[in-house]
Amino acid sequence: MKLAIVGGGGVRAPLFVQSALKRARRLNLTEICLMDTDAAQLPLIGALCTELARRDGSGxxxxxxxxxxxxxAGVSYVVTTVRPGGALGRVTDEKIARKHGVLGQETTGACGFAMALRSIPTILAYAQRLREISPDAWLFNFTNPAGLVSQALSDAGITRCVGICDSANGAQNAVARRLGLDPQAVEADLFGLNHLSFTRExxxxxxxxxxxxxADDAFLxxxxxxxxxxxVVRRQGMWINEYLYYYYYIDKALADHGNGPTRGEEVLELNRQLLDELHRIDAARHPEQALKAYFDYEHRRSGSYMAHATQIAAAHGDAHATADDGEGYAGVALSLMEALEGNGSIRTGLNVVNRGAIADLDxxxxxxxxxxVDSDGIRPVPVGRMPEAQSYLVRSVKHYERLAAKAVLGKDRALAIDALVAHPLVLSYSLAEGLVDDFLSAYSTYAEGWA
Structure with missing residues (x-):
């Protein structure tokens, strides 16, 4: 079986490859293809992954x-992990958000829209080409904002695609760990949207x-x-996704994001240091030294995640990077592949087309x-109606996502403004107009044809 990683020259690729190699025999995995347009970075990351495969000995x-x-060509699964606009794009988004006094978190609110502005056309182009070359292949999208990107792909007619986020299975993994069980022994009832979900049982x-x-303080x-x-958790009476911090503590989140360097600037500097070190070592000639430098970098990056949001600083290693099961988003994707390939059935949280699963959404x-998930495909578990206390926020943000997906697909400035006005973290025409215009101005490549 062939697996392709689009964005395979990214700094997270070795972590995914490391996890995939552990499951190679169960998946009958023969090739991991790292695809990237960054001609300077891809050979460095490729050398690290080649060394991981050599050490693994799986062939x-x-x-x-x-x-x-x-x-x-000949691929069974494609994982998209690209960051259109790169780390500099993230910094630009954060600074525009700071200028307008709104939250600068990359997957939520204004910056989530800015990322979608770049991510949707990029991932859609990959998905359409995959459908032409290998129509039976699955595309697993991790590119943020994962739920909104998946919505746009679905609206554009892409069917063999699923959005994946490790935080969706937080309750399942945490309860399993508390009881000393395999996560599949825990039957979680998850509902909501990406980075805006709840587990009620x-x-x-x-x-x-x-x-x-x-009820256990130590568990929390x-x-x-x-x-x-x-x-706050007990008032909800259920597991709440950690990204709800940005809604439930918006004043603190804004204060934290307004101080010092942005998270994007921190990551940009960490990445620069890593790449400089890999060049200095000559990763292809000295892969063992290069891997040590890489894992030192990972430790530094994880330790600094959301450092300017003190309440949430220790929540997890990085967005879509590490989770309670130790493999993060890679573990979710690989378990999904195993199930689709016929290695049993699993229950897992995914971003999929609703098809009636949540009664009060379309x-x-x-x-x-x-x-x-099993060899017959992916089937959402019916939820019924959401509890009222959670439903109002989910429905509000879903309204934003519908408008935002249509705005980006149709390159419609007025609809983009309407989308941000609908978002609970913006709710202002004057803010939305300034944000949309600044984002379009900052990304001329992606803004071409907008009206």
């Missing part, structure tokens, strides 16, 4: 290419074990729920829900 070939057609042998966990302190005050909305 999986690591190949590199800048050709989409070459990467997609986590059953083991038919008994909901979530209430007792939420040892999970991503520690970013919230315990009374059938064609992309939602984040628990799904059953």
């Amino acid at each position: 999986v070939a690591i190949t590199t290419t800048d050709s989409v057609d070459e990467a997609f 986590a059953r083991v042998d038919g008994v909901d074990r979530l209430p007792e966990a939420l 302190a040892g999970t991503n729920l520690r970013v919230f005050e315990p009374r 059938d064609d909305d992309v939602v984040e829900v628990s799904c059953i």
Whole structure:
């Protein structure tokens, strides 16, 4: 089986490759193709991944290419992890948000829209080419904002695509760890949107074990729920995704994002240091030294994640990077591949087309829900109606996502403004107009044809 990673020259690729190699035999994995347009960075990351494969001894070939057609030929699964606009784009987004006095978090609110402005056309082009070259292949999208990108792809007619985020399975993994169980022994009921989801039950042998966990201060302190005050979690009565911090503590989040360098600037500097070190070492000639430098970098990056948001600083390593199961988004994707390939059935949280799973959202909305996955495909678990206390926020943000997806696909400035006005973290025409115009001005390549 061939697996392609689009964005394979990115600094997170070695972590994904490391996890994939552990499952190579179960997946009958023969090739991991790293595809990237960055001619300088791809050979460095490719050398690290080749060394990981050599150490693993599984015989999986690591190949590199800048050709989409070459990467997609004969492929079974494609993982998209690109960051259109690069780290500098993230910095630009954050500074524009800071200028307008709104949240500068890369997947939520104004900056989430800016990232979607670049991510949607990029991932859609890859998805359409994949459909032409390998129509039976699955595309797993990790490029943020994952839910909104998945919505746009679905609106554009892409069907063999699923959005994946490691934070969707937070409750399932945490309760399993507390009880010393395999996560698949825990039946979680997840509902909502990407980075805006809730888990109302986590059953083991038919008994909901979530209430007792939420009543335990030590449990809360040892999970991503520690970013919230315990009374806030218990008032909700369910597991709440850690990104809800930005809604429930917006005043603190704004204060934290307004001080010192932005997170994008921190990551940009960390990445520069890593790449300089890999060049100095000559990664292709000294891969062992290069790998040591790489994992030192990972430790520094994880330790600094969201450092300017003190309440949430220790929640997790990095967005879509590390999770409670130790493999982060790679673990979710690889378990999904195993199930689709016929190695049993799993229950996992994914971003998929609703199809009636959540009764108070549209059938064609992309939602984040628990799904059953096996060789027959991916089936969302019916949720019914959401509890009112959670439904109002989910429905508000989903309204924004519908408008934002249509705005980017149609290159419609007026609709983009309407989308940001609808977002609970903006809610202002004057702000939305200034933000949209600044984002379009900053990204002329992606803004071509907008009206």
